[in-house]
Structures are given as structure tokens and as C-alpha cells.
Amino acid sequence: MKFVLSSHRKVVMSQLSFSSFLQLEGEATSRAIRLAKFVNTPLYVVHVMSTDAMEEIAKAKREGQRVIGEPVVSGLVLDDSWLWDPDFATASKYVMSPPIREAGHNKALQAALSSGILQLVGTDHCTFNSTQKAFGSDDFRKIPNGVNGIEERMHIIWDSMVETGKITVTDYVRVTSTECAKIFNIYPRKGAILEGSDADIIVLNPKRSFAMGTRTHHTRSDTNVYEGRKGKGMVEVTISRGRVVWEDGNLNAVPGAGRYVRTPPFGYLFDGLDKSDAVYRASLRAPVQRGEAAAAAA
Template sequence: MFHHFTSSVMLTGGIDPHTHLAMEFMGTETIDDFFSGQAAALAGGTTMHIDFVIPVNGSLVAGFEAYERKAKKSCMDYGFHMAITKWDESVSREMEIMVKEKGINSFKFFMAYKGSLMINDELLLQGLKRCKSLGALAMVHAENGDAVFEGQKRMIELGITGPEGHALSRPAVLEGEATARAIRLARFVNTPLYIVHVMSIDAMEEISKARKSGQKVIGEPVVSGLVLDDSGLWDPDFITAAKYVMSPPIRESGHDKALQAALSTGVLQLVGTDHCVFNSTQKALGIDDFRKIPNGVNGIEERMHLVWDTMVESGQISVTDYVRITSTECARIFNLYPRKGAILTGSDADIIIFNPNSSFEISASSHHSRTDTNVFDGRKGKGKVEVTIVGGRVVWQDDELKVVPGSGKYIEMPPFSYLFNGIDKSDAKYLSSLRAPVRRFNSAS
């Protein structure tokens, strides 16, 4: 897992399960593409990421081809999740093509973003059933989109148009509700479920309850939710406040500590970033209306450092746990282990050399992302990635990147990860337990 030498440790390269590079969203496109976002990742010790393919006019194949083009300039390994934004027979057929021919083993359903990405319960049920039959993992963005729409109207009526209105319009109760609903529908279908960017105690407690009952539910907190609170949204400077706008929102103080505790005790399993960055000019699209601020924060470069400082340096987790939540568990969930997420004979040589005694400082002026802001700006901590090695090649050393566009590889992810173990048995048990249909005799009329 890790080897000690002098003061540094050798660890498996990080895998970020949740990024959005070159994504068209809310009338603009994220500023980091597959080269700049990946360069930032490598500088921060992450050697693979999984990005979300957004369908084109509902078509998965067209979406996949568009993302293949976007990723031509990649400089590190990447995989794809696929978002499902509408439902019909052709989407169902295309899901099979994605799983069997394109190396995709996860599909994401948005319960939020009414009028653009949001799907209803009927579609979610169809999607869960289809995922189950294909051995693909269903992922959800869990917020009640109908209620958020109401909350947004409420804020505008109150004259609250600034970034703070974003947090106030979509409180944690709406994340808890959607998380509970998704978990229960997944139980009804009997298929594993992955909850992306768990931002609140409300959502975390639903996941905890389901896991205690034996249900296969994975919870993914993101770095911003683990280390920040929502105070920045009240900053009098619009550009500063707007940079913190993401969904679900960063919560008030207290949620961050609770999410850290849940991660340290295994209630939550791995850490992503939801790296989805817009510069201050793009964020200013919502200068008069928080509903028009493109949602998203950074994290792809900062994740490995901040998780170490917040979780290992503070004594909440061990180095072994650190490797698990930043790399190994992601590789297992998405069926890449032991090719990824391990330092073993036959594994890809994606390795970082990490110095626990060195310190880092995060700044928008020195980071490798193309954006001009950083939600972790000014933050200092212990633990620094000194060297990043990808496939045996040194790509980051002495604070210098040596990356070539086009050197990254697309990594296919096979279906039926360990989360599907035993599903067929529990289905059979359910069928045999029904004691139905009951044979009834017709009483003479």
C-alpha cells in the first residue's frame, strides 16, 4: 500500500471520481478543458479522473463522441460516467452500447436542475432498472429540483438576488429528502446506488441509515464540503461570493466536521471534487440574479493535499485510510482494481511521492487551473506531493510539470463491480418469499 523512505512516503496516485472538464452548462463552458484540468490534477497528485459525459440532445452516442473529441488533448488517464437526461427506448438501447462497447459502467441521474437536466421519479425508476440489468452503477445528484425551484422563486420575491440566495433557496432538508427518496427507490429495485457530492448532515444520515440496514449505498463527499462552510457566500464582494456557488451548496459550519467524521468512520467511502470551474467573468453572468451564476468550484488540484491536511494531519484517519478514500475505493467501485488504486506487480505505475513534513499553500495565482479564482485561496497546510509518476513517467517534480497533450489514455470500466455481488441471490430470495399468487377457488355465485 505505501512504503516509507526518509521523510517521504510512496502512495498510489489519486483517482478523482467526479469532475466536469470542458462541460457546457448554464449558458457557458467550464474553463478547464481536458488538458488544463488534467495538468492541474497531476500537479496535485491525482493520476486518473472520471468525468461526466453529457448527452447531446438526449443522445448518449452523440454525447460520447463529443467527449471523445474533447479528450483528444488529455495528458493523463481518464474514464467516463454518463449522464441520463431523458428517457425513451433509444436511450435504453444506447445504455447497453455504452456498457458493452464503450467502457462505461455508471450512469448519473440529476434530481435537480428543473427544466434542464432534472429527471422525475418515473424516469429514475426506469433508469435504476436498466442500470441493474446492465450491471452499471446508478449515481444521483440528490436535491429536490421542484422544491429548489420554489425556493428560488421565494428568494427572488424577498428581493434576495445575490449569491447568498443560492444557499438559502436550496437548504439541506431538500438534499436529505432527495437522498432518502433515491435510496428507497434503489432498494425497491434492489440495485446499488452512488450518491455524488454529499454536502449535508441530512444526506449523510440517510446514507448511514441505509448502510446499517445492509443496503449497498456509496456516499461521496467532495473537498469543498469537507473543508469549507457557507460564510463566503455572504462576502460583500460579488466575485468572491459567487466563486463559492455550487450545488448542492456548501453548508453552514458544522456540516463540514460531520462529513469529516463520517468519512473517518466509513459511513462515507471516498472523496471527489466536482471540479467544475468558471472564471469571474463567467460567474458574473449572475450579477443580478443568483439563479444565473454558473454552478461549480475547483478542487482537482487541491484534493490530495487538503484531504491529507484535514484528515491525516488532524489524526482522524491513517495513511492506509487516506490511500483508500483517495484512490483504492474509487478503483474498486468502478471496477478498475487492481489495475488502478494499487502499487502491485501488474498495476499501472501511477505513483506519488508524498512528503508529510513539507507544507503547501494554495493560491489562485500559482494554481494550474485556468480559472482566476480559487475557493481554497490562502489556505496553508501540511503534506505535499513532491513527485507524480504516471505509467512510470515522471510528470511532476520540483514544482514543475512535464506533460504532453495527447499522452492520456481512455480507461474502459467493465460492468458488475463488487457492489453487484449477491444481488441475484437476494432477488431469488425475494421471489421465493412472496407466497403469491394465492390459488383461490371460485365460490359458486
């Protein structure tokens, strides 16, 4: 098959169809889940981009396995149509791994997020400018993989999930903050507004509209995969450790004021695993013990 990334350059990708690449993501997720089950440990699956991977996670969770599924903003709201744009500069900026899928996968991932099959939303923020993306103009394999999303995440999730009624405001806080803090074992220092917690807060105006693109974002890159996207739900104030660091477009952050947050091991996902480990080890020893007893009786 041909993979077109410019009007005058074509490169042979392989004989695999895009459906095969979907199966690869599902297969990789399935293998990781099986390995995690074998060693009796929780699994965190990042960048869930397809229904194939999502369904493997759903199956494991139904069977009682502790698996976390994390979609990213690009997978929730974009589709692969831009990857086929004849203009290389346009198509290349959407190249990431796993790739953005065809229309339909994004809606399925949104539904999985709203039902709890997927628990939280990341960004996989790894942006490159057009000059860097052009490294692969003659060979798509050399295109730097990555898209933007860290600045857009909170706005897009509100607009696509809360504004449409797919999740509640409380769920919005959970999938963007609280669940992450719990999984990485830093709750309630993070992910909660409580006495003793870090005062990291955003104030979002649900009635205010936003428009995204290279003219409005605050990174130095000249690419933005959400170019021209409009919606409702605008962050107007950001408070970090009790200090207003962003207010209606004005940055008031102090360089060096941030603090490294350690993430202690063995959070709630590990609760009770020692008991199931003991049961599993006992089941492995049982046949040996029965055999020894039979030999002694003979």
C-alpha cells in the same frame, strides 16, 4: 428572504430557509435510496454536502443496503460564510450545487469519512473564472455552479484528515484511490501498487507546507475557493504509467500519452444481488401460489 451577492444588488431567493434546502438534499437522498432498494441495485450518492444526506446514507447502510457516499473536498473543509460576503466577485465564486453548508456540516462529514459511513472523496471540479461567474450579477440563478478542487484534493485531505489524526495513512490511500478503483471495477489495475497494475503513483512529502491560491495553482482561472489556505502535505512527484510527469513544480507530461480506462459493469457491489433478486421474486409469487392451492382444495 434576501440573498445578498453584492453591496448594491439584492435578489429575492424564496421564502424557503436554508434549513429547508438542507432538508431537500436529505429528502432527495432518501428517495434515491428507496428507489435503489425497490429495484435491488447499489447506489452511489455523489456530492454529499450535508448531515441530512449523510444520515440517510448511514441509516441505509445500517439496514444492509449497498449505498456509497461521496463527499467532495469543498464540503469537507469550507462553510457558507463566504456566500454572504457583500462583494459579488467573492461570494459568487463559492456558488455550487448542492451548496456549501454552514459551519458544522463539514466537521460532521469529516467524522463520517473517518468512521466509514462515507467511503471516498471526490472534487466536483467545475471551475469558472470571475467573468463567467459575473453572468449572474443581476440574478443569482444565472451564476455558473461550480468550484475548483482537482489540484487541491490530495493536499487538503492529507492536511485536514491525516495531519489531524482523523484517518491513517492507509485510509488516505483508500479514500483517495483504492476504494474508487474498486467501486468502478478497475481494481487492481488502478488503486494498487502491484505487478501488472498501472504505475500511477504520487510521492507526498508530509513535512512540506503548501499555500493555495490563484498565484500558485496551475489552472487558468482567476478564482480559487481555497485562496490563502495553508497546510502540510505536499505532492512532490507524480508518476504516470512509469513515467515521471511532475516533479517539484516541473511538468514533464507528453500530450496524448494518456489512455482511456474502461470501467466494466457489475463490480463487487453487485455480488450476490442475483440471489436476493430470486428471493424477492419468490416472495411476490408466494401469495398467488397459496391462493391457487386454496382454490384447488375447494
